[in-house]
Amino acid sequence: MNCEETLALLRDHCDGALPEGVSSAVRRHLMACRDCHRAERQELRLLAVLRSQPVVPPRPGFAHDALRRARRQGSGAFPASRSRWFVGGFAGGLASAVGAAAVWMLLVVAPGQPPGSAESAFGTVADDVQRVGVVIQSPSDLDAVTVSLVLPEGFELAGHPGKQHLSWTTRLTKGENMLSLPIIARAQHDDELFVNLRHGNDTRIFRVRLTAPRAPAAAAPGAVTG
């Protein structure tokens, strides 16, 4: 068995999905070929990292509550509860609880920076994905917060190619909430990202400077204004 044949069968070999005779041939080649052995180790390492991706556990009692609710709703005894999927608005009472006195603070956080300096830095996380971190200080738990991003030309959010405007609904908890924005920078110039946070009648718009990656060793600091 040659390298090309071995590499074509490598994933099935790692899955244990090959017939014994073929699997033996692959194993013999891997023992003899350093390059293919390295490819096998990369594949196994990738699978190990993927399988170790953490899962945030559900809230306590979720299974019991979900089954009970399914019984009630499925039998027609109770109407389907409004889930987040169908939220078109939010409780006015909650909005009024926040009121005009809500204070939104948006800080772009970089390590080693003194408090109040509000600078941004790109963190390399993958070949072309960089992370911009923002901390949002919320005065209380808030549901149905609309987050809108307006990205400059040459920058995009990972997973949403070609989109300069993005909007979604999320929730904030009282205190610090950290946003981690996976930004793909294709531009060679610095620019600004606008982050719009809206809850009820309370809206704040922040500008976050995006710094195009320079040489791998350094990243120029940016600034946020809001």
Added chain:
Amino acid sequence: MACRRSVFETLLEPHIPHLYRLAFRFCAQREDAEDLVQELLTKLYPRTGELECLDRPRPWLSRVLYRLYVDRYRRAVRDPVEFFEHTDLHPSGLPEPDQAAERLGLQQRIADALNCLNEDQRAVVILHDIEGFSLPEVQLILDVPLGTLKSRLNRAHSRLRGVLSDDEAVEPSADRRRVGI
């Protein structure tokens, strides 16, 4: 009715941990994952009789969950950002540099790379590589030919391996990481 409730719970309860985990893989948010599982259970309750006849319920349930995800959620903008509800802030109000560096470890980079895959590739990686379904089972869940699945896996792995290569190429050091938290 009491007998039917008992049958429903007996059939579904053992699968809820897996269904939630799968929902979380797709949605990446706890609340969305809980909502997705809730929607699934509500839909399945009237079909309790059908569930009793399933020989291997796990792939079937996963298929229904995935279809629900595609129909109800994939069309909306998936919340692309990560919220950490409990930040490790030191008294000055900013994370320690080492803590920030740890957050952007290999797992985070792989998670980011997963988010960069298109949805078809991402679904195959989640089901096969992460959740351990065999390719024939993934074929059943996604209703996609085996050759297409292998092709999607190859492209996805090629991209994801790039992240590992980058990690192996440099010395592990907090100083070398340009961290944006």
